[in-house]
Amino acid sequence: MNPKIIGRFAFLLMPFLLAGCKPMTTPSSKAGATTGDPTYQKNPHPTQAYRLTMRIEDAPGPFGWISGTAFYQMNNHTQCTPIEPIAGVWNKSDEDGIPIHFEKRDASTYVATIYADGMIDEDYYGKGVCRWELTSMDVSLKATGKNEETRFQAGLYKDKLSSGLPTTTYFWSGGYPKDEMDNYPDSGHSDPTQFKEDLRKQLFKVTLIARKDAS
Template identity: 40%
Template sequence: MPDFKQNPHPKQVYQLTLTIANAPGPFASVEGFMQFDVGTPECLPPPRENGGHLWPTPTETIPFAWTRVSDTQYTGVVYIDGMIDEDYYGHGICRWKLMQARATLKATGAKGETRFVPNIYPEKLVAQQAEITYFAKASYLDDEVTTLDNPVSYGRTDRSKMTHLRDDELFTITLTPKAATP
């Protein structure tokens, strides 16, 4: 595998504000990640002659820090151009595309508790449009959920898909982007 390179001087910078509303308790662990995929498959090596296997799309995950503003608000900085476009395989320039920026929140940070994972796509970053994700309060420190090794809740961005839950059974995490200077 080639040594994929992060962009040391990104120019497409966005500040994200993460706002938690109506959660059943605090979050002791808040982490951030940006996922980049190669968006130009023609730059990858051709399929192998003997097996015909295609090369998987290269993916890179870059962590970013969330700065605590209050119990219910954090800020972080993400980049659209976080990876360097380069000829990594000798078949032309591989162009990286930001697939999503996401947060991972846990009530205490303990192993086995539910991770709440809201995300925002690059189209919403560029449009500076907020993304609201709805989560079930019952998943917060739920003993039944912790029987799984690594439980995760991605929530729903469409409230109408959670009609089985009342508003008082939900909390939201909103990611609000704003263009920033490098």
């Protein structure tokens, strides 16, 4: 699992409860009014839909709390944002995120819709249109949502999003519902042989797959 996933969850953790409960209030864009920067705009009428399916197999217990985020990145950041004149660097944010709302289909299957055009391409800084692309989606699961519980983290990156191929992440069941460290971020492994041999029969897995919605 790419280690960047941990930082992303820390940056933009957008929790919500399942089974029809209201999502919690989410933070505003990283480009906020407090800095005087423009707020990056979410597309109110996106059309480029992807159907996201998450399957959980051999879990040691239920997951009553799931947080998901679709991440977007500017692909022309240095062309459409101003350079900081003293340091000579581009310090404006080049990333933003949109919460993903999962629906539970059965005990082990959840579905959601994400959009490739979730962000609005716009001239935010007066230097030309900033263009966004969907680069990844991350999901975090907890037993009930208590702060001290382990955060099991999985994700899909750009190559798998565009190809429609699944990504499976394996986790040690012994970390459920909590590890020795409170709120431990467990990003698992993509290969079960990366676990010690005596732990390989104590694993569960989370599989994510995104396919273009033809409807």
